[in-house]
Amino acid sequence: LINASGRTVLPGIIDAHVHPCFDPKPGKNTSISDKSMPIQVITGVSNMQAMLASGITTIRTLGTAYDIDLSLREAIRQGVVSGPRMVAAGRGISITGGHGFYVSMEVDGPDQIRKAVRTAIKNGADIIKLFVTGGVMTPCGIPGTPQLDLEEIEVAVKEARKHGRKIASHA
Numbered sequence: 283l284i285n286a287s288g289r290t291v292l293p294g295i296i297d298a299h300v301h302p303c304f305d306p307k308p309g310k311n312t313s314i315s316d317k318s319m320p321i322q323v324i325t326g327v328s329n330m331q332a333m334l335a336s337g338i339t340t341i342r343t344l345g346t347a348y349d350i351d352l353s354l355r356e357a358i359r360q361g362v363v364s365g366p367r368m369v370a371a372g373r374g375i376s377i378t379g380g381h382g383f384y385v386s387m388e389v390d391g392p393d394q395i396r397k398a399v400r401t402a403i404k405n406g407a408d409i410i411k412l413f414v415t416g417g418v419m420t421p422c423g424i425p426g427t428p429q430l431d432l433e434e435i436e437v438a439v440k441e442a443r444k445h446g447r448k449i450a451s452h453a
Contacts (some may be wrong), residue, residue: 285356294339294366299383299450300418302326302354303310305350319348326354330365340367344411345374352406372402374411378428381417382452392437394452395430399441410442413452 294340303322315434316397317325333341343351349372358365359401376386387397402410414430416423430438442449 292337294343295337295358296340297333297338297366298342300333300341300343301345302329302343303350304329308375313413318404321401322347322350323353326440327357327363327365330354330358331398334364334366340369341411342371342450343411344370344371344409344452346372349387349405350372355406360408369408369452370406371409371411372405372407373453375399375402376413377429379422380413381415381420381423382413383420383422386411386413389434390443392433395437396441399438399445399447403442403445403447407447410447411447411452412449414452433443 301328303317305325343355345441346352351368351370352372355368355370357363358368369429370413374382374383375389376385377397377431378388378390380386387401389398399410412430412435414428414435416425416427416429418425439449
């Protein structure tokens with residue numbers, strides 16, 4: 283037992299939208315398209331340790347190049363590095379050249395979407411991340427404009443559900 287009289291006690295904090303290999307410092311460009319995989323891995327390990335030390339005990343990762351978050355999740359589970367529990371997406375799914383392409387599998391059309399969802403699941407994704415609209419951190423596309431069409435989204439949702447996975451969407 284711990285006597286916490288006169289103190290504030292919180293349960294572990296959950297962060298439901300993390301890109302663990304981005305540089306979190308204010309004013310930094312978080313685009314990782316120009317950083318090597320080893321630098322992204324080192325950044326990810328450092329960020330995982332910092333999150334855990336700050337009280338974040340669970341995270342949901344929503345897009346890493348090379349599926350780095352899937353490897354980080356396993357390293358944490360095996361006790362190789364310290365970090366929060368992870369619900370991991372691995373690479374997201376984006377249209378060719380679309381928002382988030384540098385942390386995604388690039389696809390065009392329903393058949394490629396279906397294959398990308400299956401690939402994400404094969405690689406160990408707990409959740410599927412779709413980049414549905416443009417955004418501000420990618421030079422391609424206009425923030426907020428649709429990139430995936432309704433048929434592509436429906437195929438992704440149907441395929442994910444068949445495998446017991448949920449979809450998270452950048453929109």
